[in-house]
Amino acid sequence: MATYMRVLGVVLIVVGVVGSAYCWKGAVHDEAYFRAVRALAKYPGNILYTTDLRVAEPRHMLLLAGAYSSAMLGLVLGSLSLGIGSLLAHRSSALR
Numbered sequence: 001m002a003t004y005m006r007v008l009g010v011v012l013i014v015v016g017v018v019g020s021a022y023c024w025k026g027a028v029h030d031e032a033y034f035r036a037v038r039a040l041a042k043y044p045g046n047i048l049y050t051t052d053l054r055v056a057e058p059r060h061m062l063l064l065a066g067a068y069s070s071a072m073l074g075l076v077l078g079s080l081s082l083g084i085g086s087l088l089a090h091r092s093s094a095l096r
Contacts, residue, residue: 036056
């Protein structure tokens with residue numbers, strides 16, 4: 001069980017960092033959002049560009065939230081799993 005928890009911890013850390021990188025790449029290359037922002041900056045009162053921005057903004061914000069939270073979540077849950085694995089290994093060696 002200790003080995004399983006250690007492997008799970010490493011997998012969670014790797015998945016969190018890879019997920020964060022994937023979301024960050026998606027946020028940086030979100031062309032629909034940046035096009036809508038540029039158009040609204042050029043024509044500030046236009047309702048069509050405001051609507052385009054309101055359609056593109058939720059996806060962009062979710063990508064940013066995923067980029068910031070998945071790395072932290074993966075690191076926290078991974079370190080908890082690694083810690084539990086270490087405690088289980090220590091306990092099993094103490095029982096012998």
